[in-house]
Amino acid sequence: MITLNETFQKAKAKGEGLLIGYITAGDPTPDQTPKIADALIRGGIDILELGLPFSDPIADGPTIQAASLRALNAGTTPIKVLDMARQIKAEHDLPIVVMTYYNPVFCFGVDGFLSRAKDAGVDGFIVPDLPLEEAGDYQKAAKARELDTIFLATPATSMVRLRKIVDASSGFLYLVSRFGVTGTQTSLSDSTLQLIKHVRPFTATKVPLAVGFGISKPKHVQQVIAAGADAVIIGSAFINIVKNNISNPLVALQELQATARALKSATQP
């Protein structure tokens, strides 16, 4: 099984950036998720980020909020999300990271959930409401199971914090591109590109740099990679395709694959 680290090294050797695809697990239904993942992987995503739906996703915009609600209404549970990861891993050799708010993990029991996740083939976790200062127990549990802990950095993060966050991150660093929540936008702001250039020296020798929030078009991907990021994270753009084709899942899968392909090409020189 290829690890996050190896995936980044492989891309580096080829001289290309990575495409990380986010989907909300269980949206619109749990049985669709492996098919959606399959379409994105065929389209060329390098890493799958599987969102574990939560009732109160405070860091997410309307697109992922609605996706979370659809997934929960369809009966998605934390254990079912791990089952989906296992199923995807059985067919594809690519790293899967789980994005989850902390409470579902805490409620299950941190050690127990991380053990189950490891067993399902999950490579790492992104927990957006668990800042470094509160992450002690979780870091210990993740480290013991060789799960990567991906922390987030933002435009509001000071240099002092940034150094600590970089040191604590493994797999990659998730750089939030802007002030705000997840969701698509039509153009990428200059401040995002400046932010990448500012953060790059801190991560360069330590951990790969992935940039997310508000990136949806091949042109954005090119710009972000050119500015020095190792990877881009795309979420809401994929989820919009799922949402717009709920009654026609085959069309959704075709579009997801084509969109992933176009975005992936933009990571290549």
Next chain:
Amino acid sequence: MKLSNYPIDGKYGKYGGQFVPEILMEAIAELENAYTQACADPEFQHQLDYYLAKFVGRPTPLYYAKNLTRKLGGAKIYLKREDLAHGGAHKINNTLGQALLAKRMGKTRVIAETGAGQHGVATAIACAALGLKAIVFMGTDDCERQRLNVFRMKLLDAEVHPVESGSKTLKDAINEAFRDWVTNLESTYYLIGSTMGPHPYPMIVRDFQSIIGKEIKQQFTATADKLPDALIACVGGGSNAMGTFHPFEDDIDVKLFGVEAAGEGIKSGKHAATLAAGQEGIFHGMYTYILQDKNGQIENTTSISAGLDYPGVGPEHSFLKTIKRANYVYATDKEAVEAFLILCKTEGILPALESSHALAYALKLAPQMSRDQSIVVTLSGRGDKDVETIAKYTGAQI
């Protein structure tokens, strides 16, 4: 360790903390710094005292409810009349303090969440008085239930943003306020309305609300040579209760009772009694008791009083419960309405439905105590806003 020394490193025992997105970490550190500096600045306290006296009308009376006491035939019942504060509730104590802090920090835009609308109205009042722009997030279900408060906020020049997401009530208004805050971090101050959220909010709100307990102490000891035997306050997020309890936390002979909303009954599952029926979890930036399902998803709550309709509770209450310093009990919708009607008739006071939960417990407790003992009930707000709800509940035509 004195209980009044908490929080220590942002925690009340193991509860509290700062479980928020990274983007807010610098902002809450900045807030804590600004608050610490403000506390050390006599000019800030002077300004706050001025507004509390001249604008809010403090101190609010501690009223001996002699008719109710006689009717119950037990402990003497005193009412801390927060219903007489400007705006009609205790909420103004906190919004004025925080709005002054926002101004001090150079913020121009203040955002707030509201359930019933009381915190929204109190925020609008404080912002109008201090020349700040107020934006209030309110679930669309609550906007519909509390149309008058929506209009009041607009009259006070606040913008009301209806929130369509999730359960369309208070917790969703809070989610949306957080989302706005991360988007407009530079210009914006998030004025949280209860002793909840990430540190330092539970501490800041408690401190500003502690004027309630401090006054109770002064007013009570002015005529008696001892402290009251028991304090009773309702608990949603827990701000009026924390404000009542905090100055008495280290007076261990004073019993503290927090009364949660049991809605249609704990067993019905339709309630908001977080401490009585919830489990520990992580929600809205804090480690505390919450109402959640077995998969850690936050549950919807039910209560006749919109102000107690929240699936979390301030972390200091979770701490006081765990160390058994305070007792957390509950009252159903039915019991609260009965207490509401009794106070109207016996004392000529319309209490808020939230405060009626505290009264409902006083009605049970007082007869079990002796006549030389005393209970102080914090009447957190007035009930004018609730008359329509009471009419509907009792089947009266208005």
